[in-house]
Amino acid sequence: xxxxxxxxxxxxxxxxxxxxxxxxxxxxxxxxxxxxxxxxxxxxxxxxxxxxxxxxxxxxxxxxxxxxxxxxxxxxxxxxxxxxxxxxxxxxxxxxxxxxxxxxxxxxxxxxxxxxxxxxxxxxxxxxxxxxxxxxxxxxxxxxxxxxxxxxxxxxxxxxxxxxxxxxxxxxxxxxxxxxxxxxxxxxxxxxxxxxxxxx
Numbered sequence: 001x002x003x004x005x006x007x008x009x010x011x012x013x014x015x016x017x018x019x020x021x022x023x024x025x026x027x028x029x030x031x032x033x034x035x036x037x038x039x040x041x042x043x044x045x046x047x048x049x050x051x052x053x054x055x056x057x058x059x060x061x062x063x064x065x066x067x068x069x070x071x072x073x074x075x076x077x078x079x080x081x082x083x084x085x086x087x088x089x090x091x092x093x094x095x096x097x098x099x100x101x102x103x104x105x106x107x108x109x110x111x112x113x114x115x116x117x118x119x120x121x122x123x124x125x126x127x128x129x130x131x132x133x134x135x136x137x138x139x140x141x142x143x144x145x146x147x148x149x150x151x152x153x154x155x156x157x158x159x160x161x162x163x164x165x166x167x168x169x170x171x172x173x174x175x176x177x178x179x180x181x182x183x184x185x186x187x188x189x190x191x192x193x194x195x196x197x198x199x200x
Contacts, residue, residue, distance in 0.1 A: 004071040005031040012108055018071045025106035033107045034079040034098075035066040038089065038116050039167055044137040046116065048087060050153075051133045059133070061146050062153040063163075065089075068107075079112045087135055088126030089116075099166050102159075113167050140164045 003021040008014055008030045015029075025031060038046040046064045050057055065086040069078035080093040091114065098110035122135055138146070143160050146152035 003068070005068055006071050006073075007031065008108065021068065029106065031107050032069040032075050032078065033066065033104075033109045034069060034075055034082060035109060035111045036064045036079055036083050037111065037113045037163055037167070038064040038083075039113065039171060040116050040120065040137055041118060042137075043164070043168065044139050045143070045164070046087070046122070046135055047138045047143065047152075048127075048132045049134040051129075051131060054131075057153045060153050061138075061143075061151055063155075075110045076112075079110070086128045086132050088128075099170065111163065113163065113171055115171065 004018045005021065006014055007017050007019050007025075010028070010030065012030070019025060019029060019031070040046070047061045048064060049061050050059060052059045065082045067078070067082045067086075069075055070081075073081070075098065076093045076096055079096075080091065083089050083091060083093075093112065093114070096112060096114065099113045100111050102109035102111070122137070125135065127133075127135065140160065143152060144157055147154065147157055147160070
């Protein structure tokens with residue numbers, strides 16, 4: 001069954017119809033996409049590595065979790081679902097508003113920033129094998145290095161900086177590494193098993 005999205009106008013008002021998943025919506029149509037950024041007590045972000053057979057940016061690292069809101073879903077419901085589906089992290093996001101929204105081509109891109117449970121052991125998280133190959137904690141500088149090495153989905157480095165700065169100011173994390181130098185220990189990488197049958 002095809003994935004369906006609710007369609008919105010440029011003012012983010014629902015237009016009363018849906019569209020099937022597409023790379024770029026038709027001109028004048030918009031849908032909602034969510035991005036999750038999960039931070040630990042040290043101000044590091046959980047990042048995930050996409051599986052090698054993804055259509056776009058295979059094998060690259062990206063933010064904690066994300067995807068498109070399905071037809072009938074609110075933004076925060078989509079964020080809660082994607083977080084649970086992709087990395088197995090359960091959280092009640094009903095009262096959490098997006099930290100900010102990017103008005104990208106054909107979509108409203110809602111960013112949610114949230115604190116992980118203290119002492120979260122990444123080995124306890126169940127990764128979605130069709131989507132996620134591995135997860136790890138990463139500092140702001142780690143992500144910059146991955147972008148420079150073309151090992152991270154090509155978000156603008158200034159966007160990465162903005163996410164960390166917003167978290168440092170409004171979130172529950174420490175001052176960002178750009179204003180309070182911190183050299184984290186090497187973070188272990190936790191991997192998922194490749195599906196035994198077929199590929200998405």
